[in-house]
Amino acid sequence: MEQIPKYLLSTVIAMLLCFTSYNNFAVAGDGPDEVEIDSLAQLYEPVYFDHAMHEEITDSNCAVCHHHTLGTEPEDENCRRCHAESGATDEVSCQGCHAGNRFEADYLNKIDADNTLYHRDKVGLKAAYHIRCMNCHEEMDVANGCQDCHARTDAGDKFFHAGNYAPPKSDKPAGGGH
């Protein structure tokens, strides 16, 4: 099987440029207006994430998505135990912390070798996007289907046996038996 999405990481990192060493707290509006997410580029068209719009929706509470990394207090009480006042970090983009190669041997071995690591169960980049985006979309009761965010490519249609590759309609009851 050909590789399912290798993470060709090309998310816009303009947010980093806005930082100076004196500026420990990020201010809403410092972030990029739009982020192109194309890590699933083989099966889906890129997502153009309207960062500016989401800043408005979250009332400029960066912690909703960025946890504690912008110096804001994280929402999850489990995170607050350590990160209530841990300050801003150098890395604020999703891919800065959430690995694109979450289940590759390199990554697993690295975690395995580090006994002191607390965040051993940190989801990979793809799951970070989908869990964050979809859980919120469900809460807000807005579009939440796969193709509401990213249209499938031709390769994606083939993968799902859908669109031009859809199986012919049959009267047979769906589902399999033994």
Next chain:
Amino acid sequence: MKAMNRRKFLKGSLLGGAAASVIGKSKNAEASATFGGYPDAMGVLVDLTRCVGCRSCEAACNKEQGLPAPAQAFDDLSLLDHKRRTSEGAYTVVNRYEIPGQDHPLFRKIQCNHCNEPACLTSCFVNAYTKTPEGAVIYDPTVCVGCRTCMVACPFYIPAYSYSSVLNPVIKKCIFCYDTRLKFGRPPACVEACPREVLTFGKRNDLIKIGHQRIQMYPDLYEDHIYGENEVGGTSWMYLSSAPFDQVGFDTDLGTQPILSYVKEFLTVVPMVLTIWPALFAGFHLLATRKDAQKKEEQSEK
């Protein structure tokens, strides 16, 4: 004198009883000692709280294993309206469960759970099955004679049969993508395709720790149980759920003993019955009838 004797007698019988029970126990403990799995075996932790039933894992499995084209597209979610089982054309399927008292259904992916001590393996009389040190339960279709004993043995009803094949029907099931991925240290195709990391791939021992950590951090969300940690001696694929496991289609009565342990004692007797008993009873018979035979001989001599 009499009282002393009785006391001694009671004491002795108590001691004897205790000794017998200790011996009995240690014998039992030995019988129930399980293999417990290879130390570095990989596994997958399935977190039902994350699954939205998108069926990407089914599509990925179909492609990776070169399975026949499905009757309906993989983005057709109407299939979730009824419960499905694994089949020769689908080594993994997702089912939906409405949970009483919850607004949202739960989705459960099923596939081979890759037991530490697989019942299919122990039931197979041609030794087609192998539990690899990486954790996969694989099988050699070239030696499979199609007897389907493993289908009966599997506590999870997983192995399917290629009924469509007229000449050489064999068993078909998930092999943890062993040939193409697992043996090279890569995760199975379904894991890689899952958008929400419902499926966490890693060393089985680590996954158990991760599972308990999730339960500990979010005790209101999760049931305090990892299905597969101990069921039937432990499985490589394990589950976390926010609903009681029997409400999401799990058999919660399987116990923690490998299926093998239920039949081990019986099976060890089989060779004895087949080899020693005939000779033994033939001997008894000859001994018992020896006098008759002698008499007959004497009579015929006369």
